[in-house]
Amino acid sequence: MRTLGMAVFKQQKVEDFYDIVEELGSGQFAIVKRCIEKSTGVEYAAKFIKKRLNRASRRGVRREEIEREVDILQDLQHPNIITLHDVYENRTDVVLILELVSGGELFDFLAQKESLSEEEATEFIKQILNGVQYLHSKKIAHFDLKPENIMLLDNNALLPRIKLIDFGLAHRIKDGADFKNIFGTPEFVAPEIVNYEQLGLEADMWSVGVITYILLSGASPFLGDSKQETLANISAVNFEFDEEFFGSTSELAKSFIRQLLVKDTSMLPNNTYVNFERFASVLEDISLVEMGLENVSQKRESLQDDVEALLSIYTEKEAWYKEESESIRQELSRVRYEFRKAEALRKGLQEDLRTTDANLANMDSRYLTREAHLSSLRQELNAELRWLQEVMGSLNGEAGKTGLGSISVLNNELNEALKELLSRACGGELCSQVKPDISESS
Known part of the structure; x- marks a missing residue:
């Protein structure tokens, strides 16, 4: 067993403890396979991450990035977040033994239904917000929230439970620390990532806004004909509620999306995204950074209040729907009873x-x-x-x-x-x- 920081890597062969079965999916440097623990018979997902064997290579994931993902996963325990069960390491790979989530991606679920009713979308957003709120309470930003990274436990359930997955880009946010990066999926990233500005927890809230827009309409708010056009739309916060997709959507839902898709105007945009490799040598304006950090903190607190208010609204709405459903169920039961009596009399x-x-x-x-x-x-x-x-x-x-x-x-x-x-x-x-x-x- 090898310990680096908080991350624990077992040096035994994973095949000695698990039967590795079929492949479930793959990414650039990772393959996910279904596996069965020999001692218990319980099924898990084994994520084989290809290690970068030397600094000069560009193939594989750097060890510190794998350690960061493992360290974060080991600190998470929430019903809407995937659970890490074990970690193994060999010469070429690190193998994460994760909870098996077999209901498929939210992306596939949406593709089948095209768009959701406001009530269905509310159930998904409520769970996503619960998971994000838990992450943010631990000062962890996911930075890659999108429908492909939201999995369903059982897609046949009436109201499927979701799990947030793939914490490869997740970071712990330290107050006052200078953190900038260019990563994520262009369609879902916040303007501060596009403009190489100070990053914080609020970047996840922008992604939640994009996901909500997609859930309600089946369309993407900023997607352009090219990557550059998509990023330009994000930087300009260029989106609208097309009547074709949002004709029956409530003003409350639209207002919720508007509050999330907000650009921090206190920071000057950097339009040189195409040349982002030069950013490492750009001199920072210290006073601007300090002002930005203060505004980011205020924005985060405001968003946290908004999230709690929305969760309260969703809880009340859920209780009302349950009460109405029970009343209708009782009325239907009474009608069925009267119908059976009438049918018996007719016979x-x-x-x-x-x-x-x-x-x-x-x-x-x-x-x-x-x-x-x-x-x-x-x-x-x-x-x-x-x-x-x-x-x-x-x-x-x-x-x-x-x-x-x-x-x-x-x-x-x-x-x-x-x-x-x-x-x-x-x-x-x-x-x-x-x-x-x-x-x-x-």
Whole structure:
């Protein structure tokens, strides 16, 4: 084991402790691979950083820069910042064993969705601000904040958690120290980097402003057709809120971006960025530097207050959204319950209607059968009546021979017998229609 400053480098072979699996990504002098710790089975990301083997070479990363990154990572422990687990070193590489963040870059997430709603962007910005606030509380500036260096833990989650990664350009900011440098990704760097001016924590806040603009619109505020045009736009703070992209964006969000994309006008811009190698020999105006440092300190404090105020606003907004969501969820649950009741009632009514239809059809069939039966009986009885009338006619013919008194009595008896016969045969239904009367004929 080898210790330099705070950074601890284990000299054992990393392959003895980890199974190195597939490659996850690569940069100019670094390759990231997935690995599995043999003793625990836990997955990590192994970042192989190629060391610069001698001062004359331009290939690889200088050892002091690797040590600075390791030293900073060892001092960080935050839910929105990647965690360093272990460090190994061999002759050509330093291997950082880092927390595995497998949800992909925020850049890829944006590419799939083009742009986010204000509520979705708020959730990401809140997490980014939490991470940046933690870094700044330790006087650490990231200096390379961009969507590619913001990773998602799980891109399938409704509200993915983010992690800030890649601290290769990060520096500890010492009060009163003269610190200038030209680094970072042109699209996201602050004007003080472009103009080779005094650098501080506020450079990260500029990058947060650019990221917020991109999250809400899918467009980049300063990106030009060339690197020089991009840097000129940054130096002039040349951006606008195109109605095509920001037509539905709130004034609060636009104001938030404007407050972050502010140039420190107390410092004179240096327009010789193309010749930045000459800057090392440029004489500094001490009084201007002191004035700039004072303004930078004031600006940092103001930005810190703004960040805390915005975090408070976002927290209140989040609570309101949760309350509204719960109210809507309860209302939907009540509507679903009422719908299920109505559906059950509808099904019951349909079943009753089907039963009623079947009963009516059955009754109709029975009625038709009975009607046919009664019609047949009516015809038979009418035939019988005609026969009786014929019989009675013949009897009346004999009346002259036998005497009318006995015939009349016989007619009455036959009438009563016939009525009783009809009553037994068909009940009152036919009797009301057929009223036999066997009487004396003239």
